[in-house]
Structure formats: C-alpha cells, structure tokens
Amino acid sequence: MVMIQLNDENDKLMGRNVDGKLEELSILMVWHSIRPTGSVPWFDMVWFSQCIPRDAFLVWLLMGERLDLVERDRLMAAQMVDIEAQSSCEQASPPSSIFNNADRPVTLKFHEVVYTIKVKKQGWLIKKKNESFNKHILKGITGIVSPGELLAMLGPSGSGKTTLLTALGGRLGGQLDGSITYNDKPFSSIMKRYTGFVTQDDVLYPHLTVTETLVFTALLRLPRTLTSQEKVAHAEAVIKQLGLTRCKNIIIGGEDFLRGVSGGERKRVSIGQEMLINPSLLLLDEPTSGLDSTTAQRIVSTLWELARGGRTVVMTIHQPSSRLFYMFHKVLLLSEGNSLFFGKGSEVMNYFESIGFSPLVAMNPSDFLLDLANGISSDETSCLGQNAFKQKLALAYRCNLAENLKAEVLEVNDHVNAVLESKKPERWTTTWWQQVTVLLRRGVKERRHEFFSPLKISQVIAVSILSGLLWWQSDISHLQDQSGLLFFYTGFWGFYPLFQAIFTFPQERMMLDKERSSGMYRLSSYFVSRTLGDLPMELALPTLFCIITYWMAGLKAELGSFLYALFALLFSVLVSQGLGLALGALVMDQKSATMLGSVIMLSFTLAGGYYVQHVPSFISWIKYVSISQHTYKLLFGSQYKQGQTYQCGNRTCLVEEFPAIKSVGLDGQVISIVALAIMLVLYRVIAYLALMRVGMPM
Numbered sequence: 111m112v113m114i115q116l117n118d119e120n121d122k123l124m125g126r127n128v129d130g131k132l133e134e135l136s137i138l139m140v141w142h143s144i145r146p147t148g149s150v151p152w153f154d155m156v157w158f159s160q161c162i163p164r165d166a167f168l169v170w171l172l173m174g175e176r177l178d179l180v181e182r183d184r185l186m187a188a189q190m191v192d193i194e195a196q197s198s199c200e201q202a203s204p205p206s207s208i209f210n211n212a213d214r215p216v217t218l219k220f221h222e223v224v225y226t227i228k229v230k231k232q233g234w235l236i237k238k239k240n241e242s243f244n245k246h247i248l249k250g251i252t253g254i255v256s257p258g259e260l261l262a263m264l265g266p267s268g269s270g271k272t273t274l275l276t277a278l279g280g281r282l283g284g285q286l287d288g289s290i291t292y293n294d295k296p297f298s299s300i301m302k303r304y305t306g307f308v309t310q311d312d313v314l315y316p317h318l319t320v321t322e323t324l325v326f327t328a329l330l331r332l333p334r335t336l337t338s339q340e341k342v343a344h345a346e347a348v349i350k351q352l353g354l355t356r357c358k359n360i361i362i363g364g365e366d367f368l369r370g371v372s373g374g375e376r377k378r379v380s381i382g383q384e385m386l387i388n389p390s391l392l393l394l395d396e397p398t399s400g401l402d403s404t405t406a407q408r409i410v411s412t413l414w415e416l417a418r419g420g421r422t423v424v425m426t427i428h429q430p431s432s433r434l435f436y437m438f439h440k441v442l443l444l445s446e447g448n449s450l451f452f453g454k455g456s457e458v459m460n461y462f463e464s465i466g467f468s469p470l471v472a473m474n475p476s477d478f479l480l481d482l483a484n485g486i487s488s489d490e491t492s493c494l495g496q497n498a499f500k501q502k503l504a505l506a507y508r509c510n511l512a513e514n515l516k517a518e519v520l521e522v523n524d525h526v527n528a529v530l531e532s533k534k535p536e537r538w539t540t541t542w543w544q545q546v547t548v549l550l551r552r553g554v555k556e557r558r559h560e561f562f563s564p565l566k567i568s569q570v571i572a573v574s575i576l577s578g579l580l581w582w583q584s585d586i587s588h589l590q591d592q593s594g595l596l597f598f599y600t601g602f603w604g605f606y607p608l609f610q611a612i613f614t615f616p617q618e619r620m621m622l623d624k625e626r627s628s629g630m631y632r633l634s635s636y637f638v639s640r641t642l643g644d645l646p647m648e649l650a651l652p653t654l655f656c657i658i659t660y661w662m663a664g665l666k667a668e669l670g671s672f673l674y675a676l677f678a679l680l681f682s683v684l685v686s687q688g689l690g691l692a693l694g695a696l697v698m699d700q701k702s703a704t705m706l707g708s709v710i711m712l713s714f715t716l717a718g719g720y721y722v723q724h725v726p727s728f729i730s731w732i733k734y735v736s737i738s739q740h741t742y743k744l745l746f747g748s749q750y751k752q753g754q755t756y757q758c759g760n761r762t763c764l765v766e767e768f769p770a771i772k773s774v775g776l777d778g779q780v781i782s783i784v785a786l787a788i789m790l791v792l793y794r795v796i797a798y799l800a801l802m803r804v805g806m807p808m
C-alpha cells in the first residue's frame with residue numbers, strides 16, 4: 111500500500127512506499143485538483159497505488175496540472191487496464207471491436223425537470239373523495255452529460271435518483287415537466303434502440319446459463335445485418351470483457367433457493383445485456399448496491415471504460431467508496447428532489463468548501479456529500495434544523511451553480527445532431543419470424559424442467575388410472591355413470607389448463623416489461639412464441655389422460671368416437687387456457703387472478719348441465735358462455751346419437767331423454783364448436799390487448 115500524505119506545515123507531499131518507508135515527494139501541483147478539501151491532511155490513495163505502477167504515478171504527479179484532461183484520461187485508462195489485469199486473469203484477451211467506440215455519440219441534457227404525482231389521502235374504510243394533493247418528486251433538476259462522461263447521481267434513499275434515471279431513459283410517464291433532450295432532440299424510438307437501461311433488480315431467467323442469457327439477447331437485439339455466428343461471437347466477447355468466462359456455463363439461479371452465479375456476476379450479466387447493443391447512452395440504477403467494494407470497483411471500471419469509448423453513462427449510486435468517487439467525471443447530488451450540486455466530481459469538495467462546508471475529519475467525500483444531502487452539517491455550532499439546512503444548500507445551488515448550468519444546457523449543438531440523423535435505423539432489429547423462433551427456443555430452454563416435470567406427468571397418469579378403474583368397462587345401460595365420467599372430463603380439463611395459464615403472464619411481467627421497454631421484440635412475436643411453446647405439453651397431458659381413461663372405462667369402442675372425444679377435450683383445453691391467459695394478463699397478479707379464475711370456472715361448471723337441469727330463465731343464459739356446457743355437449747355427441755336407446759331398468763329408454771343429456775341436448779354440435787372457436791380467439795385477443803400496456807412508460 112502506498113500512502114500519500116500532505117504535510118500541513120510545509121505543504122509537502124509524503125509517500126509511503128511499498129516497504130513502508132516514508133518518502134518526501136516535493137511535487138504537489140496536481141494535488142489540489144484531486145484532494146477532497148484543503149482542510150483534510152491526508153487521504154487514502156489505495157486505489158491509485160493498486161492500479162498504476164509507482165513510476166507512472168510519480169510521472170503523473172510531476173506533470174501536475176500541465177496534464178490536460180485527455181492525457182489524464184489516457185493515464186486513467188491505463189490504470190483501469192491494470193486493475194482489471196490484477197483482479198482477473200481472464201481479462202488478458204483484447205476486448206472485442208464492439209467496445210471500442212459508440213457509433214452515435216449522444217449529449218444528454220435535462221433542463222428544469224419536475225416530476226409530480228398525485229397522492230390520494232386514504233380515509234378509514236372509505237376513500238375520501240377529492241382529497242388528493244400534489245407531491246413533487248423532482249423539483250427542477252438541470253444537467254448535461256456529454257459523450258465520454260460518467261455521471262453519478264448521489265443522494266439518500268428516496269431523494270429521487272431512480273425517478274430521474276427512469277425519466278432520462280424515456281420510461282417515465284405521468285406529469286413530467288421540463289425538457290429532456292438527446293442531441294437536442296426529444297426521446298424517440300431510435301433513441302430507445304441506443305439506450306441501455308439496467309434496473310436495480312436484475313431481471314433474468316433463472317434457469318438459463320450466463321452464455322445462454324447473453325446469446326439469446328444478442329440474437330434478439332443485434333441487427334439483422336449480422337449473422338447468428340457473429341451475434342454469438344459478440345455475446346462471447348461481452349462475456350470475456352466482463353470477466354464472466356469462469357461462470358459462463360453456470361445458470362443464473364436466484365429463485366426458490368436455486369443456486370447460481372453470485373450477485374456481482376448477475377449484475378454484470380445485466381450490464382452485459384445492455385452492452386451488447388453498443389448503447390450510446392447507458393443508464394444504470396444502483397449497479398453496485400449490495401456488492402463488495404472490489405466487485406463494485408470492477409463494475410464501475412467497466413462503466414468508466416465504456417464511457418471512454420464515447421458513450422454517455424449515467425448511474426445512480428448509493429454509497430460509493432472514495433476510490434470509486436474519483437472515477438466519476440460528473441456528480442449530481444440530490445436531496446428530496448432538489449439538486450444540491452451538479453458539476454465535475456473533482457470540484458464538488460471545493461464547491462462546498464467555498465460555501466462554508468468542509469468535513470472536520472478525514473472522510474470519504476461521498477459520505478460527506480450524503481451527510482449534507484441528509485441535512486447533517488459538519489458545523490456543530492450551526493443551529494439550523496435538518497430541513498432548514500437542506501433548504502439552505504438548495505438555495506446555495508440555485509444562487510451559485512444553476513444559472514451557468516442552465517446557460518450551458520440551453521446552448522444548441524448542431525454538429526452532433528447531424529451524426530444521429532444521418533443513420534436512421536429500422537424500428538425492429540430483427541424480423542418477426544426471427545423473434546418468434548429465438549423466443550421459442552429461449553422459452554423452451556428456460557422452462558424445460560417444467561415441461562417434462564415427472565410430478566405433473568405422474569399426477570395426470572395417477573388420476574387417469576384411478577378414474578379408469580372407477581369407471582372400469584362401464585356400460586351404456588349405466589348412463590348415469592357414463593355421463594358422470596364425461597362431466598369429469600370437462601371439469602378436470604377446464605380447471606387444469608386454466609390454472610396453468612393464469613400464472614404465465616404475471617410471472618413473466620418483469621421480463622416482458624424490461625424487454626419491451628427496450629424495444630427488443632414485437633408483442634405479437636412474444637405472444638405467439640409463448641403460446642406455441644406451451645402448446646405441446648398442454649396438449650400432451652390431456653391426450654394421455656384420454657387414451658388411458660377412454661379405453662379403460664369402456665366408452666364407445668370406435669376410432670371415430672374416440673377421436674371426436676379427444677378433439678372436444680383438446681379444444682376445451684385450448685379455450686380454458688385462453689381464459690387463463692386473459693385473466694392473468696388483465697389482473698397481472700397471481701393471487702387475484704387465481705381467485706377470479708376459480709369463480710368464473712366454477713360458475714361455468716355449475717352451468718354445465720350436469721348438476722342442475724331446471725335453471726331459472728333469468729340466469730339460464732350463462733350456459734351459452736360456459737366452456738363446460740359446450741364441451742359436455744361435444745363429448746355427448748361423440749358417444750351417443752339421436753334416437754339411440756339404452757336399457758333403463760326393465761324398459762328401453764331414449765338416450766336423449768336422460769335428464770343430463772336432455773338439458774344439454776345432442777343437437778347443435780356445430781354451434782358449440784363455433785362458440786368454442788369464438789371464445790378461443792376472443793380470450794386470446796383480450797390477453798393480447800391487456801399485455802399491450804406492459805412495457806409502456808408508467
């Protein structure tokens with residue numbers, strides 16, 4: 111460890127070398143541009159000592175302020191390479207060409223951004239009407255980030271960092287005032303394609319491996335001009351660049367005690383997904399939270415490296431260590447939606463010192479800034495309360511920094527505009543068919559354990575054998591038994607697919623939201639792939655059930671009848687599945703959707719014609735929309751014909767006179783098929799429409 115010390119008396123810079131000896135360094139020109147504040151006698155330079163050779167550091171110090179920014183950046187880049195080399199030997203390979211430069215540099219400007227929400231006052235039992243008030247989450251935030259810069263938004267929790275970041279990513283709906291521009295243009299679908307957004311929580315499929323996750327993202331997000339092999343190569347380059355080689359074949363995990371990669375690796379996979387598209391603007395919400403400082407360091411180094419390639423990088427960060435702090439080109443300090451500082455990271459301590467606030471003891475600058483943003487003054491003699499103190503800082507910002515900043519933001523730069531305008535990409539990077547096939551493959555990979563779940567298969571086999579034994583070789587003379595079996599078919603295969611399907615979209619919501627809001631694929635391709643992917647298993651189980659029970663129970667032993675019964679069963683499965691999908695997509699909450707689903711399905715079953723035959727007319731309409739009733743009719747149609755008789759006691763009776771069959775009727779088979787077909791389409795259309803709202807700005 112090398113410790114640099116500033117000698118208070120004669121302003122000498124002391125360095126403790128690797129052997130622990132204290133050496134005097136009589137060069138300190140550069141010092142004041144990086145030291146936290148004049149009153150701090152020393153500060154920890156561990157970061158520098160770890161990442162740059164001692165000689166280079168001395169040269170750097172000697173050059174002092176004569177080093178211009180570019181040169182300093184070059185040196186810092188050298189440091190980064192060194193850190194990476196030290197922290198992981200995987201980094202030895204040269205990074206892929208995609209990381210070199212952004213093809214469309216973006217200057218992000220935000221001017222007086224105000225975000226207001228309406229908060230309703232909750233009354234006891236009854237919601238009080240008209241008692242709502244406006245709450246300002248962001249209160250006029252201004253700033254500018256140029257290509258090549260890394261902006262860190264600091265502030266205590268609840269200060270509005272995520273809200274501002276979401277607004278900058280074009281994902282915040284509602285009452286957003288002020289302007290946010292990208293090369294002086296508003297947010298557009300083109301910009302969406304060049305924006306990478308990493309949310310605070312990693313939304314990844316737990317059963318896919320790191321490689322699979324990144325390859326599927328590459329296949330979906332990279333332009334169609336690249337071949338699949340090139341896309342895979344890009345994904346592999348990202349894996350190398352992010353130091354994920356060691357865990358590339360490990361599953362992501364994280365759900366239901368599923369062991370997978372570590373938190374830091376998961377975060378890097380999320381960043382990798384955004385890096386794949388070579389974003390011009392990269393936004394990250396707390397990418398280092400919950401990680402140890404070395405991992406956090408590696409992540410910020412990667413971001414720094416990305417910014418160096420001409421990208422605009424904005425991140426929120428909760429509590430950066432001091433070594434991370436010095437990597438930020440710009441810093442925005444927020445407190446309760448107010449800006450307390452916006453400017454160069456190297457200037458922040460000087461600014462607060464100039465307005466009379468400096469730390470009394472040596473401390474991490476970010477701790478000091480967070481104290482300020484929380485209203486905690488280092489000046490113990492101050493008699494201001496926390497709120498008044500925060501107001502004072504916000505006012506100081508408005509008086510000292512705001513005007514210059516606004517002038518800078520309002521300056522129009524025509525030159526950059528031309529770059530973005532000149533290359534207009536298409537709305538979607540891949541074709542509809544490509545999207546469907548990739549999503550289908552990904553879905554099958556992610557849910558392969560569900561498809562061939564031995565538990566599900568044994569459940570169905572057990573139920574079918576049990577019912578086969580109970581109805582063993584039942585005869586037409588026991589019409590009551592047969593009609594009971596057929597009704598059991600409709601009931602079991604009404605509920606089962608419904609509850610399978612109800613969970614589909616609520617479970618996928620986060621993923622759909624993330625991928626749709628980054629414009630990854632069309633909703634239609636997702637919808638088709640998702641419903642197609644589930645189909646084989648959805649149909650295999652009822653088929654298995656039907657094969658076992660039909661022949662065991664001795665239903666009509668004709669191939670045509672069997673196929674007709676199977677057709678009716680599968681048809682009803684598809685309709686119930688559609689109803690489940692629609693309910694799930696409408697409600698988007700598993701518990702409520704399940705409750706609603708069971709009530710609806712139960713009413714369909716009760717109205718199915720088996721339990722009650724004398725239904726009052728005011729509610730008899732329910733049978734027309736009942737999936738069970740139509741399926742039941744079709745199943746009857748597969749077994750019995752009009753005019754057919756059976757032995758009832760000593761007499762011969764007409765099948766259609768049997769109460770359950772009489773109420774459902776053997777005629778109108780085609781009408782039931784049409785009704786089910788309408789429901790099949792209708793429920794899916796409803797599900798599709800309900801899904802359209804996912805991934806839209808909130």
Ligand SMILES: Nc1ncnc2c1ncn2[C@@H]1O[C@H](COP(=O)(O)OP(=O)(O)O)[C@@H](O)[C@H]1O
Nearest residue numbers: 227247265266267268269270271272273274426
């Ligand atoms: N849609 C919303 N409804 C109610 N309050 C909200 C909403 N969005 C944000 N807030 C509030 O705004 C404040 C800032 O939130 P956020 O941007 O998430 O803060 P940070 O990311 O800095 O922790 C919080 O107090 C939060 O409760």
Ligand SMILES: [Mg+2]
Nearest residue numbers: 271272273395
């Ligand atoms: Mg947040």
